[in-house]
Amino acid sequence: xxxxxxxxxxxxxxxxxxxxxxxxxxxxxxxxxxxxxxxxxxxxxxxxxxxxxxxxxxxxxxxxxxxxxxxxxxxxxxxxxxxxxxxxxxxxxxxxxxxxxxxxxxxxxxxxxxxxxxxxxxxxxxxxxxxxxxxxxxxxxxxxxxxxxxxxxxxxxxxxxxxxxxxxxxxxx
Amino acid sequence: xxxxxxxxxxxxxxxxxxxxxxxxxxxxxxxxxxxxxxxxxxxxxxxxxxxxxxxxxxxxxxxxxxxxxxxxxxxxxxxxxxxxxxxxxxxxxxxxxxxxxxxxxxxxxxxxxxxxxxxxxxxxxxxxxxxxxxxxxxxxxxxxxxxxxxxxxxxxxxxxxxxxxxxxxxxxxxxxxxxxxxxxxxxxxxxxxxxxxxxxxxxxxxxxxxxxxxxxxxxxxxxxxxxxxxxxxxxxxxxxxxxxxxxxxxxxxxxxxxxxxxxxxxxxxxxxxxxxxxxxxxxxxxxxxxxxxxxxxxxxxxxxxxxxxxxxxxxxxxxxxxxxxxxxxxxxxxxxxxxxxxxxxxxxxxxxxxx
Numbered sequence: 001x002x003x004x005x006x007x008x009x010x011x012x013x014x015x016x017x018x019x020x021x022x023x024x025x026x027x028x029x030x031x032x033x034x035x036x037x038x039x040x041x042x043x044x045x046x047x048x049x050x051x052x053x054x055x056x057x058x059x060x061x062x063x064x065x066x067x068x069x070x071x072x073x074x075x076x077x078x079x080x081x082x083x084x085x086x087x088x089x090x091x092x093x094x095x096x097x098x099x100x101x102x103x104x105x106x107x108x109x110x111x112x113x114x115x116x117x118x119x120x121x122x123x124x125x126x127x128x129x130x131x132x133x134x135x136x137x138x139x140x141x142x143x144x145x146x147x148x149x150x151x152x153x154x155x156x157x158x159x160x161x162x163x164x165x166x167x168x169x170x171x172x173x
Numbered sequence: 174x175x176x177x178x179x180x181x182x183x184x185x186x187x188x189x190x191x192x193x194x195x196x197x198x199x200x201x202x203x204x205x206x207x208x209x210x211x212x213x214x215x216x217x218x219x220x221x222x223x224x225x226x227x228x229x230x231x232x233x234x235x236x237x238x239x240x241x242x243x244x245x246x247x248x249x250x251x252x253x254x255x256x257x258x259x260x261x262x263x264x265x266x267x268x269x270x271x272x273x274x275x276x277x278x279x280x281x282x283x284x285x286x287x288x289x290x291x292x293x294x295x296x297x298x299x300x301x302x303x304x305x306x307x308x309x310x311x312x313x314x315x316x317x318x319x320x321x322x323x324x325x326x327x328x329x330x331x332x333x334x335x336x337x338x339x340x341x342x343x344x345x346x347x348x349x350x351x352x353x354x355x356x357x358x359x360x361x362x363x364x365x366x367x368x369x370x371x372x373x374x375x376x377x378x379x380x381x382x383x384x385x386x387x388x389x390x391x392x393x394x395x396x397x398x399x400x401x402x403x404x405x406x407x408x409x410x411x412x413x414x415x416x417x418x419x420x421x422x423x424x425x426x427x428x429x430x431x432x433x434x435x436x437x438x439x440x441x442x443x444x445x446x447x448x449x450x451x452x453x454x455x456x457x458x459x460x461x462x463x464x465x466x467x468x469x470x471x472x473x474x475x476x477x478x479x480x481x482x483x484x485x486x487x488x489x490x491x492x493x494x495x496x497x498x499x500x501x502x503x504x505x506x507x508x509x510x511x512x513x514x515x516x517x518x519x520x521x522x523x524x525x526x527x528x
Contacts (some may be wrong), residue, residue: 013309015300019235020289025197055245056201062218064204116290 006094025064027055031140033070036133041106049107053142073149074100074131074168076156078109082119097122101148105166112142116149125161127153127169180270181397181404181528184213185493185517187387190354190481193290193383199234203246205288206321210282213401214390218248222390223278225255225370226269227314228262228285228485232297235284243286254278261285261450262387263488263521269391279396285486286386294382294484314452314515315379321370321424321516326423330462332374336454337364340377340479343454347476354381354481372443372487376453380482386503387486388506389493393526405525407492411436412511412521419516425462430520431509436465437507437522444470446498446507447493460510464522475497484496487522490514491500 023031026042030053033040041050042065044058050069051058058065080099097119100109114122116131128148138144153169186209194202211218219225225247229240240257246252258264262285269281295313302308325331338361347356367375391489397404413429413436415422431504434440447470451457457479472481475494478487488511495507513519 010310011305013304017232017235017292017297017300021196021235021291022196022288025196026201026202027198028196055242056198056246057204057245059245060248062207064201064227064248142412 014028021026029068030054031136034142034144035138035140037135037138037144039071039073039103041069041071041103043069050105051108052103052106052112059103065096069105069166070171071105071166072101073103073145074169075103075128075130076161076164076169077122077124077126077128078102078116078161080114080122094117099128099148101128102162102164104168107162109162110142112145113147113152115147116147121150123155125158127151127156139171177274178276179394180391180407181394182389182391182407182492182496182525183400183402183404184210184214184390185387185395185491185496186210187352187483187486187490187506188385189352190381190383190385190483192354192383194288194382197199197288198209199229199239199243199286199288200245200518201287201387202384203243203284203388206386207246207282210388210390214298214400216390217281219253219255221250222249222280222392223254223384224269225253225279226257226283227263228258228260228265228283228489229287230259231483232300233289233294233484234285235292243284248455254510259486260347260504261485261511261513263492263509263523264513265340266389266391266489266492267410267412267521269400270407270463272433273391273393280392282388282390283489284386284482285489286452287484287486288482289382289385290384298515307419312361315371315374316452317419318379318456319374320455322373322378325425325455325459326509331455331458334361334371335458336378337361337375339454339457340364343473343476343479346474347480350475350480352385352481354383358402358474358479360511372454380452380478383483384482384483385483385486387490389489389496397528403500403527404527405496406527408437408524409437410521410523414519414521416515417514417518421517422518424516426461427459427517427520428462430517430522431521431523434508437524439464439522439524442506442526444506445504446474446495446506447508448473448475448494448507449475450488450491450512452480452482452487452512454457454479456512460515464508464510491526492523496515499525499527
């Protein structure tokens, strides 16, 4: 009989792989403009929906989006959440608000921070506007916008969110 | 009992094999190929087929669930029936054929894509090995293939010269392939004059890393007639896999390919063309022997993977290349082969015939 050996119950095999990530041709055009402080969406040639940030295709129709559309930095809160748990390596102290925001003239939301507001007062349909970092700090990132803050405009009804024209909400007449 | 539905390939498109696709992301690589196959049949988007199946590998993109982003290329509103294999899209074709034969669909769109240049491909592929004994050693795909080539040479079944002959012929064939990355008239002597990278393999023995995508539409023969488009029948398809334990395999043979070919019915007629997915030159020699190909069979007239190796799409492209030759009336019967895993571990064979 061979002497009994201790059973192997676990092993570590960490994986490290390096990649050169590319955003894509359409996202690269978006990033180039945001470096200049301009928000640019892309319109679907078939259904006319405007996407920001654009990925290069209309996911609904499956066609390439070529036409660029310059958008304002006013948006509407489509949904939101109050983050109460600290996230490792995130410098923002909880509780803070992250929201799905739809820019005027766009038909899809993106996630960004909200600030200069009482967390308890944040609500769906609320009107907000971007607070930008100083121009000297602008880079190829949505972080050029520090956060969105509420503005004194009437709430947008739920069925109108994501359907506002580029001219904005007050332009609804 | 009703007869099994006969499968027709009606459209195929492949991108150029690019060493680096630049800024393009995966959706941007896929979309032109989807457009092309939709146009070949006269369809609008994925709404016009009953089933969609794709092949890709998240390890190549370096992001979990990266394949989901590819769905943006489809036009998936309202929702479509869609599936994915973490494999070459030749296996997405296999799944789609099962779907049609089960009577759950009459048509299917299949696509495969990868931007293999994003990572260091031979190292990335080391992570497809068994996770306990081999993957932690980071054995790269070129080193494993070199070991296989060495075994083949020592057994007297290949030589560095016969391997170089495979490369020279592939590049010559690729002169007629507008999407090829490596093509041209090159002498065996000039190939042999280069140093080996991992002995006995030279750089020319290894398929060049490429970015790109390919797409295909299949349907029932009845549907192809209804659409009024030329088609090639897939009269048989089968795939077999060998153990993940390389030490238990005879790396100088490919029994899984042989079984898959038998299952697909290769032996029931002449093989005018055999499009083989051999990412290394010596693997074409193994595959030809395993399949028992006759001397009059033209091997990989497109140049095969040696002309450009689109990860997760090259297997599907082999089927597409045979399809193209059948509908252009160059041939009436051919086979397509796809492989996956280290040293030809997993193999698929499809037989295509004139409608």
